[in-house]
Structure formats: structure tokens, C-alpha cells
Amino acid sequence: MKQSIQLRLGQQLTMTPQLQQAIRLLQLSMLDLQREVQDALDSNLMLENVEEVERSAGEEAPDATGPTEVRERTSVDAGVDQEVSPESTPMPEELPVDSEWTDVYDSYLPSGGHASEDSGDFDLFAQQSRPLSLHDHLHWQLSLSRLEGTDAAVATALIDAIDKDGYLRTSPEETLETLGDEDLTLDEVEMVMHWIQSLDPPGVGARDLRECLLIQLRQLPANTPRRDLAIAVCERYFEALSKNDLDQIGRHLGASTEDLRQAGALIRAQHPRPGSLITEIEPEYVIPDVFVRKREGSWVVELNPETMPKLRVNPDYAKLIRRADQSEDNTCLKNHLQEARWFIKSLASRNDTVLRVASKIVELQRDFLEHGEEAMKPMVLRDVAEALGLHESTVSRVTTQKYMYTYRGTYEFKYFFSSHVNTASGGECSSTAIRAFIRKLIAAEKPDKPLSDNKIAEVLSDQGIQVARRTVAKYREAMGIAPSNERKRLV
Secondary structure, rough: OOOOOOOOOOOOOOOOOOHHHHHHHHHHHHHHHHHHHEEEEEEEEOEEEEHHHHHHOOOOOOOOOOEEEEEEEEEEOOOOOEEEOHHHHOOOOOOOOOOHHHHHHOOOOOOOOOOOOOOEOOHHHHHHHOOOOOHHHHHHHOOOOOHHHHHHHHHHHHHOOOOOOOOOOOOOHHHHHHHHHOOHHHHHHHHHHHHOOOOOOOOOOOOHHHHHHHHHHOOOOOOOHHHHHHHHHHHHHHHHHHOHHHHHHHHHHHHOOOHHHHHHHHHOOOOOOOOOOOOOOOOOOOOOOOOEEEEEEEEEEEEOOOOOOOOOEOOHHHHOOOOOOOOOOHHHHHHHHHHHHHHHHHHHHHHHHHHHHHHHHHHHHHHHHOOOOHHHEEOOHHHHHHHHHOOHHHHHHOOOEEEEEEEEEEEEEEHEOOOOEEEEOOOOOEHHHHHHHHHHOOOOOOOOOOOOOOHHHHHHHHHEEEHHHHHHHHHHHHOOOOOHHHHHOOO
């Protein structure tokens, strides 16, 4: 092959470190961004938080001789004065009536501890490393019981077989086989199982929904109205109840419509997953990126000022940089200065982009803010990208894990983007608005004659929204609403 020199022109997209950093910061959520900012403050000596600097400057400087110590003088032997600290002062046997513990010793409440505003008591359980689980709650009740030996071992095995919803996922026969105790009988295992079913929360330890409801109903006071009828319905006609065949139940039990209505209401008042009443879930907090408020008839979008610290370059360290110096220390300062400027610029670019996208969303979805979900307009990423001159991928990054606070609630940016359905007038209707219409129709339906999916589609068609029955069923299932035959209730 003959060698030759050729000249070619071409374009190549190169992502600089600054661009990569800006893209990465743009797609972070507010909590992740706060951690990223804190990491930058810890690793870059040129960066500093303006608020922390001003706060520390406003505090009174400590004495050069060291911290001031409170001293007490006490007479010792031949009248020689000696200084002692409060920590070395012995605790008096009896305190005056008008004094408190904190008058002699400092408060023992650690930082971050939870105390009641009324009593000031220290909450020991608030210092737990993990939330209380259902198994912890049941084992705690077991430790307070009088069960010992084999019975305690059987109870421990049964409690360990209870799932997070409170249901026992093993049979007495399987438990007996697992323990392998020849002296243990099946009746003893069932006795311990019934004892567990008497624990808190009511209904725990049941093997199915029917048994769970029966346990809760039987623990109600005997004078509860329609308690016996509700127990009879669950015991003998639970399958008919699950199919909502109220005519069959009333015919066999000879109960009136009003009695069945009250019994059904009592059954529905019981909790189908009793374990969820005990299990505590760590709350997940959402910090809004922007606030939307109405001022003088117009909607105003503002960045959340409390979530983003004000950063700047430390002027004292910046003065130490010498231009012509190529020493290792000077080079380190230059690199930190350049990284700090890039980081501050990337943060400013992120805030500007988030504010622009949020303002455009509010502009396009003003009817939603004025009238609610039924006025939501269909909108896709391309609409915002073309209006702002941005790429769709940029808008997608901005709308991911970013939240907007409005007087109607806090919503993720992506909530305002939805598909559309054509209307009879040639317009478009958002899928979010259709869901709102369906939810409104179902909420206003008669309990004894619920609307079917086909009937809802006809009502929407009369309003000019052309949707198929299967589309209504899809939206209804997505909202967790049962079909019409399961929503039927007695008047």
C-alpha cells in the first residue's frame, strides 16, 4: 500500500469536563445536589459557603487565653481559697424545692434528641437505629407473656413465619414438622397459634383474609350493632360476599337490606392487612426546587432559596496564587481555583435552566393552576424544548426528580407532561384530565348502580371526549379503582 498525505475536514462533538459536570448536575435531584455541593466544599479549598462565613464572622471571637471557665470558691482547711469547677462539686443529698436538676448539672438530652414540648421528657425510642417492625412488636408481646419452654419455641417459630401484612404463611402441620419435637402435638401448635391471633394488632396471625376479618370482628364488643350478622356473613357466605352477591346473602340469612348494609359497612371497616398498622416506614421527604405563587393576577415562579447555598471563591486563598510560580503548591491552588469557578458556573447554569423550564411549564399549564386536573392540557417534552430552544434530552434531565410547589400540592415536573386524546370538536384532551373526569364520575355514582366502563365511555363521548371502553378500563385500573361489580353497595 502506497503511503500518502491527505487533508480531511470533519466535525466531531467533544464533551469537555465542564460540559460533563454541567450535565451531571442538571439531572441530580435536590437532595443529591446538596450532597454534591457538600462534597465539593469538603474537597475544594477555594470554595466556601457565603452564609457560613457570614455566620461565623458575626459570632463573638473567643478569648485568646482559652475558654472561660466558671469557677467557684470554697473554703478549705485553714481558710485557703481553691478554685474548683462545677463538675467536681458533689451532688447535694437534697435539693431545694425551687431548684431543678439542670441547676446543678447540664441537661443530658443529646443533640438531635426528641423531647415532648409539654413534658420535656426524653424520647428513648426516637434514638432507635431502625423503625419498629411487626416481628419486634410481636416478640415484645411474647416476652411479656407466660409462655415458656416448648410453647415459647412454637410461638417464636410461628411469629417468624408471619409476613409484613400480618398473615401466617405456614400451617400448623408444617410448623410441627419443622420443630421436630416428638412430644409436641398438633393441638398444642394450634393452641399457640390461636394465642398469637389474640395479640395486637387485631387480625395478626390469620392464614387468609376470611380468618383475618373474623378475628377482628370477634374482638369487637358484643354490643356492637350487627356484629353477629357480620360474623355469620364472613363464616358462611364469604365467597358470595367477595362476589358482591348481596341478594343470595340476604335470602339465606333472612336479613333486611338495612341490616346487610350495616353489616357490610362493619366488615369493610376492618383492616385487611393488619401488619401494616405496626410497620413504620421511614418517610421520604421531597424538597421543591421551585415555588409557584400568584401575585397581582399572574403566576410567578421562583427558585427555592433555602435549598441552594451561596458559593464563592475564597478571596484569601485566591490572593496566594502567583502567576509565574510553577511550584506544586501554586499549581494545586490554580487547579482548585479553576474547578471552583467551573462548579459555580455549572450551578448557575443549572438553576437558570430549571427556572426557565418551570416557568414555561407554568405558562402552558396555567389552566391547571386555575381550575385543577380537569383543565390539564396535553404536553410533551418537544413542546417545551422548541419553545426554549433546548434539546429534548436537556428538558428530560430537568424534569426528572425536580419538584414544583403550588397551592394545589407539590408535583414532579414530569406530572405536567401527558399524552392526548382527540375530541369531537377537533381539539385535544390530556390523559390526566380524562382520569380526573373518570374519578369525578365514579365519585358521584349511585352505590347500588355503579357506572360500567362502557357507560363512562358514553358519558365522556357526550362531553366531546372520544375514548374507547378499554381505554377507560386502563385508566381506571391505573388509579386503583375496582370494576363496577365490585363497587356495588347497598343503599
